[in-house]
Amino acid sequence: MNSHRYLRAYMAGSAVPTMMLLVVLTGFLIARYVFQVPIPVERAIVFPMALVPNIFGAWNIFYLWLHPRHFPIGFHGAILPFVLAPLGLELASCLGFLAATSGGLVWFHELAIPYSMMAVGFCFGLIVYYLVWKYLVGFFNGVLGIA
Amino acid sequence: MTKQNMTEQEMNEQEINEQEINEQEIKKLANRLQQSLPPMNRELDHDLWPKMLQRIDNRACDRHWLAVLFSPSAMSAVPWFDWALLAVVIVGVCIFPKSIPIWLYHF
Numbered sequence A: 001m002n003s004h005r006y007l008r009a010y011m012a013g014s015a016v017p018t019m020m021l022l023v024v025l026t027g028f029l030i031a032r033y034v035f036q037v038p039i040p041v042e043r044a045i046v047f048p049m050a051l052v053p054n055i056f057g058a059w060n061i062f063y064l065w066l067h068p069r070h071f072p073i074g075f076h077g078a079i080l081p082f083v084l085a086p087l088g089l090e091l092a093s094c095l096g097f098l099a100a101t102s103g104g105l106v107w108f109h110e111l112a113i114p115y116s117m118m119a120v121g122f123c124f125g126l127i128v129y130y131l132v133w134k135y136l137v138g139f140f141n142g143v144l145g146i147a
Numbered sequence B: 001m002t003k004q005n006m007t008e009q010e011m012n013e014q015e016i017n018e019q020e021i022n023e024q025e026i027k028k029l030a031n032r033l034q035q036s037l038p039p040m041n042r043e044l045d046h047d048l049w050p051k052m053l054q055r056i057d058n059r060a061c062d063r064h065w066l067a068v069l070f071s072p073s074a075m076s077a078v079p080w081f082d083w084a085l086l087a088v089v090i091v092g093v094c095i096f097p098k099s100i101p102i103w104l105y106h107f
Helices: A005-033 A046-065 A073-079 A081-095 A115-143 B002-036 B049-062 B065-069 B072-076 B080-095 B097-105
Strands: A098-100 A104-107 A111-114
Touching: A005 A046, A005 A115, A005 B097, A046 A073, A046 A081, A046 A115, A046 B097, A073 A081, A073 A115, A081 A098, A081 A115, A104 A115, A104 B097, A111 A115, A111 B097, A115 B065, A115 B080, A115 B097, B080 B097
Parallel strands: none
Antiparallel strands: A098 A104, A104 A111
């Protein structure tokens, strides 16, 4: 069980966002076709489908490399939004469904979020990532014999 | 007659010697058996609860991972602070539902 530790760490890390992808896609489709939010699903899904699972896996490898006993996994996960949020914002603006205005950010040409709310939302993101990493990724790490 | 008596005496002595030797061998055998077996403590000298927990964990390996993840024992192990954080997130999403697509995008 000591072989391929980093491969198992990658698998444990990428398992959670891969499972969440179904929820994400369902949410996008409901928002688009039920609530008529003009979400370009084919472009918006790129980030959660291609980047987030791989970054989660790589982040878990990094956690294993850092020696897990010295650093709680929840706090390690809470650092990840500092990497993911700028990447997501940059990709969204490149793909054309995020625009920065003087009042705030406009998502999907419709959802205007003031900058103050973005800061609050970022704090919420830290909480979500802390909980997800502590309980879900930590659980999968335990199942795969990493932590 | 004296010769016959002597032989009888010798025979008796021999029998006694053989009995003594047998008894000594039996004692030696008993000692070796006692040394080879670990001493038995009739009263329990340790706590059984860790073994019980280990057995429960072994059973948990056979269960479905979702059942383990959301089992009552796992739920009771979550500290109140984390429950409070989860409640804060849920309340925040309920207050500002427009943010749900953005949440989904970042996950």
